[in-house]
Amino acid sequence: MSLFSNKSNGSVDVLSKVLADSYVLLVKTQNIHWNVEGSEFRSIHLMTEEHYNNLFDAIDVIAERIRMIGGKSPATFAEFSKLASFDEKVNSENQTEMLESLLSSHEAIQGDIISGIKQLEGSDDLGSIDVLNSRLAFHDKVVWMLKATLKK
Numbered sequence: 203m204s205l206f207s208n209k210s211n212g213s214v215d216v217l218s219k220v221l222a223d224s225y226v227l228l229v230k231t232q233n234i235h236w237n238v239e240g241s242e243f244r245s246i247h248l249m250t251e252e253h254y255n256n257l258f259d260a261i262d263v264i265a266e267r268i269r270m271i272g273g274k275s276p277a278t279f280a281e282f283s284k285l286a287s288f289d290e291k292v293n294s295e296n297q298t299e300m301l302e303s304l305l306s307s308h309e310a311i312q313g314d315i316i317s318g319i320k321q322l323e324g325s326d327d328l329g330s331i332d333v334l335n336s337r338l339a340f341h342d343k344v345v346w347m348l349k350a351t352l353k354k
Contacts, residue, residue: 213330214273216318220337221264222276222285223311228257229290230307240297242351249347250304256340267333287314298352305348312341 235250265275276285283289287310292303315338322331 212321213271213325213327214268216321217264217268217271217330217333218273218276219285219287219314220311220318220334221261221268222282223287223307223314224257224261224264224337225282226286226288226290227304227307227311228254228261230292231257231304233290233292234300234304237292237295238297238300239295242297245351246297246301249351253304253344260337260340263333264337267330271327271330287311301348301352305345305352308341308344308348312338312345315341 231250231254235247235254238246238250265277268275276282288307292300294300294303315334319331319334319338322334325331
């Protein structure tokens with residue numbers, strides 16, 4: 203059995219969903235980075251830049267993993283919108299509401315990643331599980347940071 207014949211165990215589907223979530227979150231994060239105003243402008247501007255740079259790098263890793271295991275990476279806005287657990291819209295210009303929107307999206311990705319890891323447990327696709335664990339650690343940290351920033 204080839205190590206890279208994981209289409210049947212759901213690796214491609216799991217990774218494609220996380221890829222779509224990550225791409226949509228990248229767009230949402232850049233929107234906030236570019237458009238945030240207010241007393242916390244500088245700290246939010248710098249934090250979101252760190253986040254979207256991390257997301258940008260991760261998107262390539264996830265897409266390449268999909269290809270490595272024999273799948274075809276989703277690569278259009280239409281595909282991302284269809285697969286993602288949330289949309290890229292930021293429905294407020296209020297910095298607190300912007301951060302709450304980011305928090306909600308990061309929590310959605312956490313849920314998708316945890317579900318994906320559980321789905322792949324017992325498979326031989328340890329590389330995909332490793333990619334997912336790495337992404338989960340990033341989103342866990344961002345959720346913690348956003349909650350701490352939003353605490354009054």
